[in-house]
Amino acid sequence: MRRRHQLLVSPSCCLSGLVLLLLALSARAQRQAHTDPSEVAALNAIFRRWGLRASAAWNISGEPCSGAATDDTDIDDDPNFNPAIKCDCSYNGSTVCHITRMKVYALDVAGQIPAELQNLTYLANLNLGQNYLTGSLPAFLGKLTRLQYLSFGVNALTGVVPRELGNLKNLISLYIDSCGLSGELPSTFSKLKGLRVLWASDNEFIRKIPDYIGSLLNLTDLRLHGNNFDGPIPASFSNLVNLANLRIGDFTGEVSSLAFVVNMTSLNTLVLRNSRISDNLASVDFSKFVGLNYLDLSFNSITGKVSPTLLNLNPLNFLFLGSNNLSGSLPDMISPSLTTIDLSYNMLSGRYPSWVNMNNLHVNLVWNNFGIDNSNNSILPSGLNCLQRDTPCLIGSPSHSSFAVDSGGKRPIRGSDNSIYEPDDASLQGASYYVTNSTRWGLSNIGKFVDSPNGSYIIDTSRRFTNTLDSELFQTARMSPSSLRYYGIGLKNGMYKVVLQFAEIFFPGDQTWKSVGKRIFNIYIQGDLKETDFDIKKQTNGKSYTVVERQYIVEVTNNFLDIHLFWAGKGTCCIPNQGFYGPLISAISVSSYGSNGEGDPGPQKNSSTNRTGLVVGVVVSVAVLGFLALAGVFVWR
Ligand SMILES: *[C@@H]1O[C@H](CO)[C@@H](O)[C@H](O)[C@H]1NC(C)=O
Ligand SMILES: *[C@@H]1O[C@H](CO)[C@@H](O)[C@H](O)[C@H]1NC(C)=O
Ligand SMILES: *[C@@H]1O[C@H](CO)[C@@H](O)[C@H](O)[C@H]1NC(C)=O
Ligand SMILES: *[C@@H]1O[C@H](CO)[C@@H](O)[C@H](O)[C@H]1NC(C)=O
Ligand SMILES: *[C@@H]1O[C@H](CO)[C@@H](O)[C@H](O)[C@H]1NC(C)=O
Ligand SMILES: *[C@@H]1O[C@H](CO)[C@@H](O)[C@H](O)[C@H]1NC(C)=O
Ligand SMILES: *[C@@H]1O[C@H](CO)[C@@H](O)[C@H](O)[C@H]1NC(C)=O
Ligand SMILES: *[C@@H]1O[C@H](CO)[C@@H](O)[C@H](O)[C@H]1NC(C)=O
Ligand SMILES: *[C@@H]1O[C@H](CO)[C@@H](O)[C@H](O)[C@H]1NC(C)=O
Numbered sequence: 001m002r003r004r005h006q007l008l009v010s011p012s013c014c015l016s017g018l019v020l021l022l023l024a025l026s027a028r029a030q031r032q033a034h035t036d037p038s039e040v041a042a043l044n045a046i047f048r049r050w051g052l053r054a055s056a057a058w059n060i061s062g063e064p065c066s067g068a069a070t071d072d073t074d075i076d077d078d079p080n081f082n083p084a085i086k087c088d089c090s091y092n093g094s095t096v097c098h099i100t101r102m103k104v105y106a107l108d109v110a111g112q113i114p115a116e117l118q119n120l121t122y123l124a125n126l127n128l129g130q131n132y133l134t135g136s137l138p139a140f141l142g143k144l145t146r147l148q149y150l151s152f153g154v155n156a157l158t159g160v161v162p163r164e165l166g167n168l169k170n171l172i173s174l175y176i177d178s179c180g181l182s183g184e185l186p187s188t189f190s191k192l193k194g195l196r197v198l199w200a201s202d203n204e205f206i207r208k209i210p211d212y213i214g215s216l217l218n219l220t221d222l223r224l225h226g227n228n229f230d231g232p233i234p235a236s237f238s239n240l241v242n243l244a245n246l247r248i249g250d251f252t253g254e255v256s257s258l259a260f261v262v263n264m265t266s267l268n269t270l271v272l273r274n275s276r277i278s279d280n281l282a283s284v285d286f287s288k289f290v291g292l293n294y295l296d297l298s299f300n301s302i303t304g305k306v307s308p309t310l311l312n313l314n315p316l317n318f319l320f321l322g323s324n325n326l327s328g329s330l331p332d333m334i335s336p337s338l339t340t341i342d343l344s345y346n347m348l349s350g351r352y353p354s355w356v357n358m359n360n361l362h363v364n365l366v367w368n369n370f371g372i373d374n375s376n377n378s379i380l381p382s383g384l385n386c387l388q389r390d391t392p393c394l395i396g397s398p399s400h401s402s403f404a405v406d407s408g409g410k411r412p413i414r415g416s417d418n419s420i421y422e423p424d425d426a427s428l429q430g431a432s433y434y435v436t437n438s439t440r441w442g443l444s445n446i447g448k449f450v451d452s453p454n455g456s457y458i459i460d461t462s463r464r465f466t467n468t469l470d471s472e473l474f475q476t477a478r479m480s481p482s483s484l485r486y487y488g489i490g491l492k493n494g495m496y497k498v499v500l501q502f503a504e505i506f507f508p509g510d511q512t513w514k515s516v517g518k519r520i521f522n523i524y525i526q527g528d529l530k531e532t533d534f535d536i537k538k539q540t541n542g543k544s545y546t547v548v549e550r551q552y553i554v555e556v557t558n559n560f561l562d563i564h565l566f567w568a569g570k571g572t573c574c575i576p577n578q579g580f581y582g583p584l585i586s587a588i589s590v591s592s593y594g595s596n597g598e599g600d601p602g603p604q605k606n607s608s609t610n611r612t613g614l615v616v617g618v619v620v621s622v623a624v625l626g627f628l629a630l631a632g633v634f635v636w637r
Helices: 002-007 009-025 039-049 115-119 139-143 161-165 188-189 212-215 235-239
Strands: 082-089 095-105 124-127 149-150 171-175 197-199 221-223 245-247 269-271 278-281 294-296 301-304 318-320 325-328 341-342 363-364 402-407 420-424 431-435 441-446 458-460 478-480 483-489 494-503 521-525 529-534 547-556 562-565 588-591 616-618
Touching: 039 095, 039 115, 082 494, 115 139, 139 161, 161 188, 161 212, 188 212, 197 301, 341 431, 363 441, 402 478, 521 547, 529 547
Parallel strands: 095 124, 124 149, 149 171, 171 197, 197 221, 221 245, 245 269, 269 294, 278 301, 294 318, 301 325, 318 341, 341 363, 363 431, 402 420
Antiparallel strands: 082 095, 402 588, 431 441, 441 483, 458 478, 483 562, 494 547, 494 588, 521 529, 521 562, 547 616
16 A cells, blocks of 8 residues: 555654654764663564564664664565664663654554554654454553554454544544444544544444534545545535545435535545435536545535536546436536546437547437437447437347446357356446447446556456356456446346356455455446445455356346446455456356246245245355256246
């Protein structure tokens, strides 16, 4: 999580600058300076518990505040200096050193947070991010009141955030994202007035986002998405006018308006995705947001028009307004800074402006009301006429009753089920779609991998998979940071069996910080929620490279099928690298169900037990390979 180190620069550089200055001033005396003995004992005890050793270059002959800990070795960006500490040796007439910084970052440390940590009372900077720390966050952390920077991001903790953390009045940056915490954010956090960075995304936090967050006026970077917060977003947020980066979302409950945003004109990134916002887009005058680079208001109920002002905002680069209720036609001009425009799933209509087929612009206009005929069907990537609300191209003339796709695959593969899995290797970007030449199926992809210059929408592995006869199908997969939809086009109406196949190919299954990596998403078919917080590895008891299959029986009524994989903000952001999150899928097959029989188990048998779901998931494990015939119990409506 490189960004953390960058963010850390402002508080920590002053600190280490100060340390260096003091060191220089006391260069001669330093020879006599010794680390406070209780801190030495605590440090050695902590490292012993975690099975860590300092490098020889740092812990010269057992004196921790020596070597790299006191010279000008950079603690942030030097991977060889990890674990690491820095000391301030100016105490007691430059005879005593105290440990001021500790970094144990992404080192696969497994275990609890040791009690000895409370003896390192001079710590100003503690980075324990990206490990496998378990147990709860201890209340004694609240006694380390010199802390300015504190990170537990990406760990396997449990329990609530202790109230005592509110005593850390000098805190500037707090990272508790993706670390397993739950409960409410404690009211004592209202005392953290100096806080500039708060990352608390992807935990199990509940209730409303507390009002006091709106009184932490120095906040510049706030991330709270992927929790279980109830709406609305507190009105007090309108005070946070110093924010440069705001990412919230994934609310349930009451709707919010956009009013709290109007004065946040310092923003360069604003993400209010999936936030139950119901308002008119015109209620914010975006012309005042002169530094806005990234705007994501997708998956809300925002009405109004796409204004020329918004589309002409420079330096706006990424604009996600999909899945709202925007109407009207598109403006004639756009800012040259725009590279990605998602307007899918709105009520837009009218004619194409000339900019839609500009080079290097990715624009997704799927599922709107554009009337598209032969005269303009070729302006954008072909097939958009098949992906509009009222003009699915093959309505009334369905041509087939099955299709299969090898997501990310480069060539056709015959599966053990005898389907031909078609290749799906089009290089898509943050707002893209395509429809195959045969107009049998298509897909739409939305989203940009956060903080990742090279986040990839197709991933692959050369590993072989043992619990499948179709190993090759799983060596490629598609991944999306927001929303990935596969469409069946021109299908004969009737019942279909939809088989979705997955395998986690990025997070290893062992107990390392990499295994803390979590990919969690939701699955909708024909608009019905089929899986909430679907986690591939949970289905395999933590094993990666293991095939998971889900089957659903669904009805096709308009010659059209929509399979939607949706990221609801959960899961880690950055393991093993930045930008490895969001839905992943390896293969899809769809075939008509029932009338042709084809060895499917009789569906009606259990019809009385469950009328809510059309379906049933089946986890394939080695033991039940070749299982399709005995594939569990289908629940029928
Ligand atoms: C440093 O000085 C303070 C008071 O001047 C004293 O309490 C403390 O024990 C001294 N520390 C060491 C390690 O000598
Ligand atoms: C520092 O070195 C001493 C002597 O080799 C050793 O006992 C101690 O455990 C080391 N401390 C750390 C943190 O590695
Ligand atoms: C902290 O240091 C004190 C001595 O200053 C010692 O008595 C105590 O046992 C230490 N506590 C831990 C948890 O290491
Ligand atoms: C907020 O930031 C300003 C400017 O950096 C600083 O002067 C002020 O002390 C900070 N407020 C708190 C409560 O830390
Ligand atoms: C935005 O700022 C203006 C001018 O300072 C103020 O009148 C208005 O109340 C503010 N709006 C909100 C929602 O805070
Ligand atoms: C969309 O907006 C129209 C008014 O423009 C309104 O009638 C309709 O209910 C809205 N639909 C949704 C789903 O919000
Ligand atoms: C496509 O062309 C038709 C006929 O010229 C026109 O009515 C329609 O508005 C055009 N559609 C778009 C999206 O420009
Ligand atoms: C689809 O059609 C385009 C243009 O007609 C052609 O260039 C391309 O090779 C075709 N793709 C496939 C997979 O047949
Ligand atoms: C992305 O870039 C980072 C740093 O340059 C590199 O470590 C990582 O492997 C790259 N990821 C991919 C998928 O190429």
